[in-house]
Amino acid sequence: MQPIAxxxxxxxxxxxxxxxxxxxxxxxHTPLMSGANAIHGxxxxxxxxxxxxxxxxxxLGLAVAAIVLATINVVGGFVVTDRMLEMFKxxxxxxxx
Amino acid sequence: MSNFVYDLIGLGAGVLFILALKGLSHPKTAxxxxxxxxxxxxxxxxxxxxHLKEHHNLGWIFGALAFGLAxxxxxxxxxxxxxxxxxxxxxxxxxxxxxALVAIVEYLKLGSTATTAEVIFTVFTVVVGCVSFSxxxxxxxxxxxxxxxxxxxxxxxxxxxxxxxxxxLAVSVWVVNxxxxxxxxxxxxxxxxxxxxFVLPVGGADVPxxxxxxxxxxxLTVAASGYVLDSTLLIIAGTLVGASGxxxxxxxxxxxxxxxxxxxxxxxxxxPQAQAAAGEERPVKSGSPEDVAILLNYARRVVIxxxxxxxxxxxxxxxxxxxxxxxxxxxxxxxxxxxxAGRMPxxxxxxxxxxxxxxxxxxEMDDVNPTFGQTDVxxxxxxxxxxxxxxxxxxxxxxxxxxILKVSDAANIIFLxxxxxxxxxxxxxxxxxxxxxxxxxxxxxASLTKVVSALKGL
Numbered sequence: 151m152q153p154i155a156x157x158x159x160x161x162x163x164x165x166x167x168x169x170x171x172x173x174x175x176x177x178x179h180t181p182l183m184s185g186a187n188a189i190h191g192x193x194x195x196x197x198x199x200x201x202x203x204x205x206x207x208x209x210l211g212l213a214v215a216a217i218v219l220a221t222i223n224v225v226g227g228f229v230v231t232d233r234m235l236e237m238f239k240x241x242x243x244x245x246x247x
Numbered sequence: 248m249s250n251f252v253y254d255l256i257g258l259g260a261g262v263l264f265i266l267a268l269k270g271l272s273h274p275k276t277a278x279x280x281x282x283x284x285x286x287x288x289x290x291x292x293x294x295x296x297x298h299l300k301e302h303h304n305l306g307w308i309f310g311a312l313a314f315g316l317a318x319x320x321x322x323x324x325x326x327x328x329x330x331x332x333x334x335x336x337x338x339x340x341x342x343x344x345x346x347a348l349v350a351i352v353e354y355l356k357l358g359s360t361a362t363t364a365e366v367i368f369t370v371f372t373v374v375v376g377c378v379s380f381s382x383x384x385x386x387x388x389x390x391x392x393x394x395x396x397x398x399x400x401x402x403x404x405x406x407x408x409x410x411x412x413x414x415x416l417a418v419s420v421w422v423v424n425x426x427x428x429x430x431x432x433x434x435x436x437x438x439x440x441x442x443x444x445f446v447l448p449v450g451g452a453d454v455p456x457x458x459x460x461x462x463x464x465x466x467l468t469v470a471a472s473g474y475v476l477d478s479t480l481l482i483i484a485g486t487l488v489g490a491s492g493x494x495x496x497x498x499x500x501x502x503x504x505x506x507x508x509x510x511x512x513x514x515x516x517x518x519p520q521a522q523a524a525a526g527e528e529r530p531v532k533s534g535s536p537e538d539v540a541i542l543l544n545y546a547r548r549v550v551i552x553x554x555x556x557x558x559x560x561x562x563x564x565x566x567x568x569x570x571x572x573x574x575x576x577x578x579x580x581x582x583x584x585x586x587x588a589g590r591m592p593x594x595x596x597x598x599x600x601x602x603x604x605x606x607x608x609x610x611e612m613d614d615v616n617p618t619f620g621q622t623d624v625x626x627x628x629x630x631x632x633x634x635x636x637x638x639x640x641x642x643x644x645x646x647x648x649x650x651i652l653k654v655s656d657a658a659n660i661i662f663l664x665x666x667x668x669x670x671x672x673x674x675x676x677x678x679x680x681x682x683x684x685x686x687x688x689x690x691x692x693a694s695l696t697k698v699v700s701a702l703k704g705l
Contacts, residue, residue: 153364156474156482163470163483167490170269174495176502176611179592180455182271183495184335185281187462189264190488191338192288193346193469195295196476200352201308202299209352210304214311216348221315222322223342224292228285229323230334231271235278237600 181234188227194220253298256290257480263287264484268491291480328598329558332590333390336383336458339465343379346372346468347435353475354431366423368471373431374415374438376468379461381442386454386461389446390590396451398645408444415441450645452632455591456500456507463492502586504638504649531667534685536694539626539661540701542685543569546623546659548579550615552652553599555589556629556665560691563602566628569699570608582608583615583625583652585633612652619656626661627654629691635676644674660684663694 174182197220201213264287270280319338326334350372357366388394401407418434449457466488473481500507543549557566570580582604588595596609610618619625627634638649654660660683667679678684687694 151474151477151479159479159482160470160486163486164490166265167268167487167492168494170265171272171491171494171498174272174498175274176499176586177593177596178272178274178277179459179495179499179502179586180332180335180594180597181277181281182268183455183459183462183492183499183591184338185267185271185284186466186488186492186495187335187339187342188281189267189284189288189484190342190462190466190469191345192260192264192291192481192484193342193349193472194288195291195478196349196469196472196481197345198292198295198308199299199476199478200349200356201304201311202301203356204304204352206355209355210307212348212352213304214307216345216352217308217311218315218318219341219348220345221312222319223338223345224288224319225316226319226323226334227338227342228281228288229320230326230331230338231281232278232285233323233328234331234597235281237597 181231184227184231184234188224188231191220191222191224191227194224196220250298253294254479256294257478258483260287260291260294260480261483261487263290264487268487287484291484328601329555329561329589330391331597332455332458332594333387335591336386336390336454339458339462340380340383340387343376343383343461343465343468345376346465346472347376347380347438349472350376350468350475351431351435353472355428357426363423365475366426368474370419370422370431370434372468372471372475373435374419375464375471377435377438378442378445379465379468381439382446382461383442383458385443385446386449386458389449389451389454396454398450399447404444404448408441411437411441411444452503452587452646452649453505455587456496456503456505458591459492459496459499463489463496466490466492499592502592506648529680531679531686532682532684534661534687536687536697537701538685539687539698540705542624542659542661543573543578543626543698544576544702544705546573546578548618548622549573549581549624549626550610550619550622550654550657551580551582552625552627552630552634552654553582553584553588553595554628554630554633556631556663557691558589558595558598558629560629560693562628562692562695563598563604565692565695565699567599567602567604569695569702570604572699572702580608581610581615581618583612583654584609585612585630585652586650588630588633612650616653619653622657624659624661625654625657626663628663628695629665631664631676632674634678635674636678637674637676646674654678655681658683662686663691664688665690 197216204210267280267284270276422430470485634654638646638651
């Protein structure tokens with residue numbers, strides 16, 4: 151990839167990242183952190199690529215460990231965020247006992 | 248699949264991540280936002296299998312995926328909501344660990360064709376990924392209370408940390424120039440140590456800020472990996488998390504009235520503190536559940552201040568029962584929610600929503616504070632630091648500057664506490680000795696149950 155392309159993607163993504171979360175009520179800080187946390191679990195893609203290209207047992211072992219950790223991060227992250235947000239669903243009409 | 252199509256689909260996943268963060272910023276769209284993020288990750292992971300060149304180790308890859316699923320899903324589904332913050336910390340840590348491991352494997356393969364930029368980004372990922380991993384493990388231990396929640400500061404600690412940081416930088420330069428496996432392992436070990444030393448001096452109340460920061464760190468390592476692995480998607484996703492995580496860290500610090508700089512560089516400036524004269528015996532006024540019930544029964548306005556002790560005792564349902572009873576007697580009831588009630592911003596809202604407390608009764612700190620003057624009874628349940636006036640009038644104490652719920656303005660204050668033990672931040676609370684304060688000792692759920700039955704008898 152051209153360095154200028156990489157730098158452009160990086161800079162634009164920084165601004166998008168700043169912009170989308172600039173105003174968030176404190177109630178949503180934890181779910182937002184947890185959701186962003188799950189998104190970086192997409193390093194799983196990288197872990198799968200290096201596992202596929204591993205040529206020694208050492209490389210494969212490290213890559214497999216990376217896949218396990220990244221899977222826990224991405225799957226667990228989205229599931230736990232969903233559980234937090236489940237509580238915010240609007241309760242319309244009537245008392246719940 | 249051609250590289251172009253693969254990259255295009257990767258871009259689509261990146262857009263889904265942007266929509267996910269956008270959605271997560273508003274209560275109405277938050278859940279959908281999270282699902283979009285999950286969809287983006289799913290697309291990205293399925294697509295990478297069409298992109299693989301070697302297909303050597305598919306058995307291992309699928310086995311590892313299955314194992315990760317078998318661990319991650321039950322952990323996330325079964326965790327008690329009270330323990331959720333430490334699980335988030337742990338998930339962040341394993342993400343950082345995964346990024347570091349990927350970078351180590353990349354490094355082993357780099358060989359002589361690697362550009363300097365690739366080597367630098369790889370080394371960066373190893374360092375920051377390791378810091379994020381070990382730092383998150385320490386925050387986990389603190390939140391799980393497997394170790395002290397107070398700042399851990401030892402004499403000369405800041406010199407040790409500074410020396411550690413200098414060593415990390417020096418070895419990084421060595422690794423970039425020498426390209427050896429052993430220097431890399433030394434670097435990883437030093438980085439792990441730095442993560443530990445970096446988080447140890449952080450007090451319990453500041454831990455969420457640190458988790459958020461480490462989360463942003465991990466994002467940046469993912470972006471750096473994306474550069475080395477030539478994956479636009481990883482660059483986009485990692486940078487998004489790095490940028491939004493940085494902003495979120497600042498927002499959290501603001502909501503808690505903490506200086507970000509002070510929290511992060513506490514390690515360099517903290518001095519071992521002489522503990523305030525602890526164990527000093529002073530008179531407190533403790534009451535029976537019946538006393539509390541009478542105070543509540545003849546109030547016109549009651550503000551409930553829930554804290555982590557309420558959640559630990561699983562008393563959310565009992566407190567709602569008490570609130571319903573008071574409302575049925577025509578008493579005005581509100582819950583005063585501190586931004587960091589519980590262990591993390593918004594944690595208490597989640598816990599109360601789980602007990603079906605109506606959203607309208609939850610008042611944020613800025614809305615409820617001006618009303619304490621007209622409040623007859625403020626009932627503080629398992630909370631301490633968030634109502635501690637020391638945050639306003641004791642410069643130099645660890646929570647000084649944190650906005651608090653001004654329960655001291657209320658006509659009567661009731662504390663439900665297990666003991667006189669200080670709160671998470673480890674600071675004595677003057678309010679406990681105030682003449683208008685009544686203390687009701689015991690497990691929050693047991694105490695509230697007694698108060699509820701006493702109220703029914705009135």
